[in-house]
Amino acid sequence: MRSLRQLLCACSLILGALLPLSTLAGTLPKAEIPVLLDHCGLKPGMAFLRIEAVLPVPDPAKGLYDMILLDGIYPRLADPRSYLTGLLPALKQGGRIVIIQPTDEEYFLPSFISDADLLSVHELFKGPKGEDHPVFKRLRAITQACVRQGEAKECRIFLAEDLNAMLAEPGFFGALRAFYYVPREENPVFVIAKMGTGQDELVKLLLGQLEDTGALDKEPGVLSREEKDMVNRLNGVCIRAILGLKKPFAELRERYLAGRQSIIRAATGAGYKVSDGGAEQPGHIILEFVKP
Amino acid sequence: MVSFINFKGLAAGILALLVAATPALAQDKPLEKMSVGMPPVYNAVGIYYAKELGYFEQQGLDVDVQIFRNGSEEIVPMLATGKLDAASTGLTAGLYNAINGGAGIILAADSGHHDSQKSERPIQMIAISKQLYTGTLTKEILKGKTFAVPTRGNAQEIFIDLFLKEYGLSIEDVNIVTVPFSGMVTALAGGSVFGAPLLEPYLTIAKRQGAAVGVKASDELYPRQQAAALMFSKTFMMGHRDRAVKFITAYLQGVRYYLAHHSSPADLDFLFKVTQKYIPLKDRSLLDEIGKPSLYPDGRLYRDSIKRDIQWFVDHKYIGRALALDGLVDDSLLDEALKALGSQPVPKEKPSLEQRVSNMNNDLRLAVLQPDKVVEHCGLKPGMSVLDIGAGSGLFTFRLAEALKGGGMVYATEVSDELVRSLQETAKAKGLGNVTVSKVDPDGLDPFYGRQAYDLVLLSGMYYHLDAPRDYFRQLYPFVKENGRVIIIQPTNEEFFVGQQFTSREMKLMSASCSGAVRGNPVCARLRPAAREYLSGWQSGEPSAEIREMLAADLNAMLIDTGLFGDLRSFYKAKGLGDPTSSAVARMSTRQDLFVKWLAVRLDEDNAFGRDIKSLSEDDQKMLNRLNGLCLRGVLNLDRTLDPVKNFYLSDIKAITREMTAAGYRLVRRDPFWTAYYFLEFAKDTSSVT
Numbered sequence: 003m004r005s006l007r008q009l010l011c012a013c014s015l016i017l018g019a020l021l022p023l024s025t026l027a028g029t030l031p032k033a034e035i036p037v038l039l040d041h042c043g044l045k046p047g048m049a050f051l052r053i054e055a056v057l058p059v060p061d062p063a064k065g066l067y068d069m070i071l072l073d074g075i076y077p078r079l080a081d082p083r084s085y086l087t088g089l090l091p092a093l094k095q096g097g098r099i100v101i102i103q104p105t106d107e108e109y110f111l112p113s114f115i116s117d118a119d120l121l122s123v124h125e126l127f128k129g130p131k132g133e134d135h136p137v138f139k140r141l142r143a144i145t146q147a148c149v150r151q152g153e154a155k156e157c158r159i160f161l162a163e164d165l166n167a168m169l170a171e172p173g174f175f176g177a178l179r180a181f182y183y184v185p186r187e188e189n190p191v192f193v194i195a196k197m198g199t200g201q202d203e204l205v206k207l208l209l210g211q212l213e214d215t216g217a218l219d220k221e222p223g224v225l226s227r228e229e230k231d232m233v234n235r236l237n238g239v240c241i242r243a244i245l246g247l248k249k250p251f252a253e254l255r256e257r258y259l260a261g262r263q264s265i266i267r268a269a270t271g272a273g274y275k276v277s278d279g280g281a282e283q284p285g286h287i288i289l290e291f292v293k294p
Numbered sequence: 295m296v297s298f299i300n301f302k303g304l305a306a307g308i309l310a311l312l313v314a315a316t317p318a319l320a321q322d323k324p325l326e327k328m329s330v331g332m333p334p335v336y337n338a339v340g341i342y343y344a345k346e347l348g349y350f351e352q353q354g355l356d357v358d359v360q361i362f363r364n365g366s367e368e369i370v371p372m373l374a375t376g377k378l379d380a381a382s383t384g385l386t387a388g389l390y391n392a393i394n395g396g397a398g399i400i401l402a403a404d405s406g407h408h409d410s411q412k413s414e415r416p417i418q419m420i421a422i423s424k425q426l427y428t429g430t431l432t433k434e435i436l437k438g439k440t441f442a443v444p445t446r447g448n449a450q451e452i453f454i455d456l457f458l459k460e461y462g463l464s465i466e467d468v469n470i471v472t473v474p475f476s477g478m479v480t481a482l483a484g485g486s487v488f489g490a491p492l493l494e495p496y497l498t499i500a501k502r503q504g505a506a507v508g509v510k511a512s513d514e515l516y517p518r519q520q521a522a523a524l525m526f527s528k529t530f531m532m533g534h535r536d537r538a539v540k541f542i543t544a545y546l547q548g549v550r551y552y553l554a555h556h557s558s559p560a561d562l563d564f565l566f567k568v569t570q571k572y573i574p575l576k577d578r579s580l581l582d583e584i585g586k587p588s589l590y591p592d593g594r595l596y597r598d599s600i601k602r603d604i605q606w607f608v609d610h611k612y613i614g615r616a617l618a619l620d621g622l623v624d625d626s627l628l629d630e631a632l633k634a635l636g637s638q639p640v641p642k643e644k645p646s647l648e649q650r651v652s653n654m655n656n657d658l659r660l661a662v663l664q665p666d667k668v669v670e671h672c673g674l675k676p677g678m679s680v681l682d683i684g685a686g687s688g689l690f691t692f693r694l695a696e697a698l699k700g701g702g703m704v705y706a707t708e709v710s711d712e713l714v715r716s717l718q719e720t721a722k723a724k725g726l727g728n729v730t731v732s733k734v735d736p737d738g739l740d741p742f743y744g745r746q747a748y749d750l751v752l753l754s755g756m757y758y759h760l761d762a763p764r765d766y767f768r769q770l771y772p773f774v775k776e777n778g779r780v781i782i783i784q785p786t787n788e789e790f791f792v793g794q795q796f797t798s799r800e801m802k803l804m805s806a807s808c809s810g811a812v813r814g815n816p817v818c819a820r821l822r823p824a825a826r827e828y829l830s831g832w833q834s835g836e837p838s839a840e841i842r843e844m845l846a847a848d849l850n851a852m853l854i855d856t857g858l859f860g861d862l863r864s865f866y867k868a869k870g871l872g873d874p875t876s877s878a879v880a881r882m883s884t885r886q887d888l889f890v891k892w893l894a895v896r897l898d899e900d901n902a903f904g905r906d907i908k909s910l911s912e913d914d915q916k917m918l919n920r921l922n923g924l925c926l927r928g929v930l931n932l933d934r935t936l937d938p939v940k941n942f943y944l945s946d947i948k949a950i951t952r953e954m955t956a957a958g959y960r961l962v963r964r965d966p967f968w969t970a971y972y973f974l975e976f977a978k979d980t981s982s983v984t
Contacts, residue, residue, distance in 0.1 A: 201888055207916075214948040216952065231896075239888075260895070261898060263900070263901070264901075
């Protein structure tokens with residue numbers, strides 16, 4: 003298999019423009035690039051086009067490509083179905099189109115946790131009630147120790163792992179609510195306000211729907227896809243707010259939209275077939291379609 | 295600190311203070327002269343006290359206090375030409391015009407505002423001539439009548455305008471004449487004017503003389519209106535800024551002294567003694583009755599009110615253009631004075647019982663909750679035993695009691711002593727002998743409930759206050775009769791619009807949202823032509839009830855429009871660059887951007903956009919309602935309409951039903967005849983084992 007740089011150079015030659023490594027690294031965290039390329043199944047000699055700006059496909063490209071990669075541009079397409087239809091002639095018969103799309107799923111990476119974030123977490127848990135906090139209680143002993151010290155590079159790794167585990171836990175919000183709730187002192191809606199999420203309306207809607215289906219009392223394994231999705235967002239919003247983690251919020255703010263089903267609808271509408279090669283990375287969906 | 299317990303003691307204390315302070319000042323440095331002008335009103339009490347208690351002298355100032363009978367009309371030119379250094383007077387159009395015309399005047403501190411909530415003794419009221427008052431006011435009666443104001447372009451006119459709006463009129467519908475405050479009592483007594491915004495002490499004088507009846511208080515109509523300000527001439531400021539700071543320091547000391555000493559007989563004796571020099575008040579006993587001035591201990595001006603009033607003057611063509619507050623208000627003098635004095639913020643006041651009850655029964659709540667309709671749906675029969683848990687202000691209690699036609703009994707429970715007392719008093723005043731009110735313990739089911747058996751149990755807006763609903767209803771089960779029912783009225787999380795919600799500010803914002811660069815936006819395009827024309831031609835004033843309802847109906851129709859978001863996205867996308875939805879959502883100013891995006895993704899995933907609303911799942915319908923509601927509020931800048939939704943909680947219909955089923959009840963009727971509430975009726979499920 004070619005190296006990443008060789009591969010990108012090959013792509014660049016076809017495109018007639020240099021695509022530096024940093025361009026791709028800016029779209030996905032570096033650590034995920036090899037996973038992506040493994041997934042694409044690229045082989046030496048393949049003609050590969052990576053599109054990262056909404057531009058018309060050049061005419062000479064007709065029937066030339068084995069694979070076209072749409073990297074993060076899908077949300078910028080005014081009419082995705084027409085655009086994908088326009089790409090069909092550029093692909094060889096049996097050629098594939100890969101769409102990499104950020105999801106608006108919550109997740110934590112060590113690189114998302116800044117020094118300021120770590121300090122904020124440290125401050126939250128160092129107080130007398132810190133040990134009782136539902137987030138602290140869910141941290142592993144090793145994470146608890148390092149966030150209390152408020153330093154160590156590894157701490158980010160441990161913390162991200164533990165927080166990602168909390169994202170999937172249906173009972174997490176109930177524990178938070180019990181922690182922040184003062185019975186009868188005020189309207190229970192203000193419990194959410196106390197958490198300081200800044201997204202109270204979203205939290206309320208998620209909570210209402212999850213309570214309605216009884217999802218908050220279920221085991222993670224039996225949740226429907228929609229419920230998982232909602233638990234992820236609910237817990238993520240709360241974790242970010244309570245721990246004062248700024249960066250993941252900024253990441254989400256920039257993101258859009260189009261979900262898996264929406265993309266599949268557009269691609270099949272444009273004449274592609276869904277390949278079984280779809281995959282997911284934290285924060286990303288990777289969908290593959292074949293030209294029949 | 296000297297503590298004054300009577301006037302003699304007070305005078306001795308002041309003397310001691312002056313004796314202690316004056317020699318040192320007199321020996322070291324002569325006092326610096328300053329002149330200040332004001333009308334003969336109580337608002338300026340901070341200046342009267344600063345003068346009489348020696349605070350000015352302590353600051354090294356010799357202040358000449360000049361009284362101007364005609365207020366701002368005389369004071370502003372004097373201030374603008376540097377003949378006065380400072381003034382405490384009303385915020386009028388004349389003042390703003392002078393400043394617009396180049397007069398160097400800055401507003402520095404509060405010297406009178408309306409209370410933030412209804413007070414027992416307001417300092418100003420709309421008073422109606424007793425000779426002309428029939429006991430009723432209607433649009434027809436008020437139209438064309440003569441109202442007095444001290445000068446034209448005065449804050450009093452705004453007050454009158456707001457009063458008339460309550461009757462569907464505006465200031466343009468009445469005849470306005472100018473009469474000085476001191477002449478208003480006579481004018482009202484003789485019936486030469488129908489009404490006037492009477493300020494104390496004239497309000498109490500008029501009431502005592504039987505000249506007029508106070509019908510609406512200033513703090514009810516326009517809470518926190520910044521009616522007057524302490525201001526300085528810029529010419530004075532340029533050469534003597536330090537004196538201005540000293541003046542404010544002494545003034546705030548005077549204000550704080552007044553705020554701490556304004557209720558005991560000795561305090562009032564002193565107030566009378568001091569103010570007699572400035573205000574033509576001969577009768578000491580008036581002070582026992584009059585409304586007292588509202589002043590902030592930190593002297594901070596309420597900018598929002600100043601801005602709002604300036605806009606009113608612009609809208610009514612009293613001033614040509616609005617003034618920028620930054621150039622008009624200068625807080626720096628106050629900041630410096632507070633550095634020396636220390637801050638003493640206004641303590642947060644707990645709403646009065648009357649206000650709480652009034653909030654619970656306000657028109658908007660009645661319009662949304664429709665208590666008459668609820669009681670109609672309860673299917674009451676004479677002789678029934680009804681339990682109203684968490685009765686609050688009695689919104690349902692008294693309607694239920696009346697529906698029982700004197701028979702049966704309504705047991706109303708509350709956890710608040712104040713509300714229990716209020717319920718008892720209201721039941722007595724209404725002559726309802728079939729209401730029993732009881733205070734209950736908020737923890738679990740109070741033993742009181744077990745003393746009766748009930749045909750109907752009603753909980754409105756109470757469910758989410760229960761710590762453990764399942765246990766609560768299980769314990770209540772034995773006391774619900776076999777054919778009894780439990781009705782739970784529960785706010786939904788849904789968006790909705792009610793015509794009465796729209797304030798004139800919101801009308802203005804809606805109007806702006808449907809004109810200019812965003813004229814053709816999909817929200818405005820979806821309004822009926824009459825509503826659209828109304829908004830595009832809106833200048834000022836309150837819309838009619840018909841227009842309000844039309845707007846609310848059109849917006850409610852948009853809440854279930856599956857094409858709205860797509861159209862909005864395209865519209866705003868065409869005006870922006872970059873990520874089409876992030877920028878479009880940002881341009882809609884929803885302030886809930888993550889929420890909007892989250893909803894949009896889910897609905898898009900379910901292919902819900904553009905489809906017939908009826909084909910959408912219940913969850914998708916709910917999400918569409920929220921998405922469109924957020925966007926509508928964002929696009930039209932309807933911030934206030936978020937409030938009802940913001941305060942709603944959570945538990946939705948399935949969650950409530952699950953808890954009730956587990957407690958031994960079954961859902962027999964679900965009647966969401968509101969947009970904003972569920973009406974859930976449960977019967978005892980005799981087949982279940984609980």
